[in-house]
Amino acid sequence: MATGRTHRPATRSRGIPEATVARLPLYLRALTALSERSVPTVSSEELAAAAGVNSAKLRKDFSYLGSYGTRGVGYDVEYLVYQISRELGLTQDWPVVIVGIGNLGAALANYGGFASRGFRVAALIDADPAMAGKPVAGIPVQHTDDLEKIIKDNGVSIGVIATPAGAAQQVCDRLVAAGVTSILNFAPTVLAVPDGVDVRKVDLSIELQILAFHEQRKAGEEAEALIEAEAEAAAAKETRKGPDGDVPAVMPA
Amino acid sequence: MATGRTHRPATRSRGIPEATVARLPLYLRALTALSERSVPTVSSEELAAAAGVNSAKLRKDFSYLGSYGTRGVGYDVEYLVYQISRELGLTQDWPVVIVGIGNLGAALANYGGFASRGFRVAALIDADPAMAGKPVAGIPVQHTDDLEKIIKDNGVSIGVIATPAGAAQQVCDRLVAAGVTSILNFAPTVLAVPDGVDVRKVDLSIELQILAFHEQRKAGEEAEALIEAEAEAAAAKETRKGPDGDVPAVMPA
DNA sequence: AGATGTGAATGGCTTCACAGCT
DNA sequence: AGCTGTGAAGCCATTCACATCT
Structure with a gap:
């Protein structure tokens, strides 16, 4: 096929949808649990x-990887574990550095889930000279001054930023300049990076805010059933036309 | 018009897309920063x-909230901060409990981003009797035995689970039974909850795995330029037909 | 002139439903 | 008989492009 060079010609082969990639670790976790219980095969339904997804989605997801199941039977657990691990790149070792060893950085360093999945905490880095040399999770903290050398000596391509927001962009720039091309950002800031560098962010406060939104809605809907009026004239259609203007977005439950 | 009770009659009003809700906290953060610098107005572009999004998306997002901008000018920063806060439900106080005060739980308790956004850590709960009474982030840790009472006394509707995976479902069940209807889960498990309860999960290891996938692809694409062969016959089309079987996940571009 | 607000077009993901294989 | 793999349909989100307002 040697699919030429034109506009990414529907190659499919490598075209695994992002949404699918994001679920592969989920499947892998479930499969690992089955594997530990020595379950040999599993159906898409199970x-x-x-x-925690529906079976049609799972089958579609797997179809992007190839035909790894057996009709009438299901999937071979061990085989799938291997295929998904390979697809995710977990059959190789990924040295990771964590920058910013505060509460969160320490929690990350101690987090067992990394080591078990091909990730290895290669170094801990902090800007506080007082921390230098102190071991966290059995690994001595090193000073930010040596960041570039640490990255290069360890062949690190994945960095975790757990610094305060103010330091994040600067740390990010240095990581990228030193050769890091994937960043997991815990600082509540938008990071600017050059093309070719991936950033994923985890923001605790954002997650809570999303929950608050839905929580508020629940309170509202409860009330709705009792009141059933008021929303009518809703009023003020002229000047400012927010969907429910000044009406308290919350109602006595 | 007292829109009866029929199939949610295209109401729109409350129909803010989930993707938009997930971005509101991002806008709010940016707006808060502008507000602190006393910037009075801002354009969608800025x-x-x-x-970190494009301006068309932002305008579309805001259009679901109402018409809060001024053509030819932009958005009033303070006004938007208020409207988004209200929409997200941040104008009220949300007491939160954190269950599982290990490294991560402690990091969360210490995380400043909560308090600043309407969230208040009402209690810390841990199963270890040795921790009971010990203050973390200035708040005394309480024992799991009292979980139900703590939830009820404080009117908590949002719970954060930072326990080991094995304990998570059990903690979740108790939280829900006690009245919690929104859960932020840091344990690497799929939680089963009844309808009406929202769960959001944060899984550190999953984020890293997604990065590893892309990282692996980058390595592949680099090689791609140099090799340009081999992937052709790709072979083994018969027995197992994974898109590229054992061939290194690389393709001539 | 300049920037918002929004129909229309596009693209991606999910769900359905069933053909096809074991 | 049972379960996978997948076209087709439907749904949601993003992007485009411009009418509309200040």
Whole structure:
């Protein structure tokens, strides 16, 4: 096929949808649990339930990887574990550095889930000279001054930023300049990076805010059933036309 | 018009897309920063850049909230901060409990981003009797035995689970039974909850795995330019037909 | 002139439903 | 008989492009 060079010609082969990639770790986790219980095969229905998705989605996801199941039977657990691990790149070792060893950085350093999945905490880095040399999770903290050398000596391509917001962009720039091309950002800031560098962010406060939104809605809907009026004239259609203007977005429950 | 009770009659009013809700906290953060610098107004272009999205998306997002801008000028920063806060439900106080005060739980308790956004850590709960009474982030840790009472006394509707995976479902069940209807889960498990309860999960290891996938692809693409062969026959089309079987996940571009 | 607000077009993801294989 | 793999349909989100307002 040697699919030429034109506009990414529907190659498919490598075209695994981002949404699917994001679920592969979920499947992998569920499969690992089955594997530990020595379950030999699993149906899409069962595995989907364990991973918290529906079975059609799971089958579609797997179809992007190839035909790894057996009709009438299901999927071979060990085989799937291997295929998904390989697809995710977990059959190789990924040295990771964590920058910013405060509460969160320490929590990350101690987090067991990394080591078990091909990730290795290669170094801990902090700007506070007082921390230098102190071991956290058995690994001595090193000073930010040596960041570039640490990255290069360890062949690190994935960096975790757990610094305060103010320091994040600067740390990010240095990581990228030193050769890091994937960053997991815990600082509440938008990071600017050059093309070719991936950033994923985890923001605790954002997650809570999303929950608050839905929580507020629940309170509102409860009230709705009792009141059933008021929303009518809703009023003020002229000047400012927010969907419910000044009406308290919350109602006595 | 007292829109009866029929199939949610295209109400729109409350129909803010989930994707938009997930971005509101991002806009809010950017706006808060502008507000602190006393910037009075901002254009969709500027604000979008600060939030790391494109301006068309931002305008569309805001259009679901109402018409809060001024054509030819932009958005009033203070006014927007208020409107988004209200929409997200941040104008009220949300007492939160954190269950599982290990490294991560402690990091969360210490995280400043909560308090600043309407969230208040009402209690810390841990199963270890040795921790009971010990203050973390200035708040005394309480024992799991009292979980139900703590929830009820404080009117908590949002719970954060930072326990080991094995304990998470059990903690979740108790939280829900006690009246919690929104859960932020840091344990690497799929939680089963009844309808009406929202769960959001944060899984550090999953984020890293997604990065590893892309990282692996980058390595592949680099090689791609140099090799340009081999992937052709790709072979083994018969027995197992994974898109590229054992061939290194690389393709001539 | 300049920037918002929004229909229309596009693209991606999910769900359905069933053909096809074991 | 049972379960996978997948076209087709439907749904949601993003992007475009411009009418509309200040």
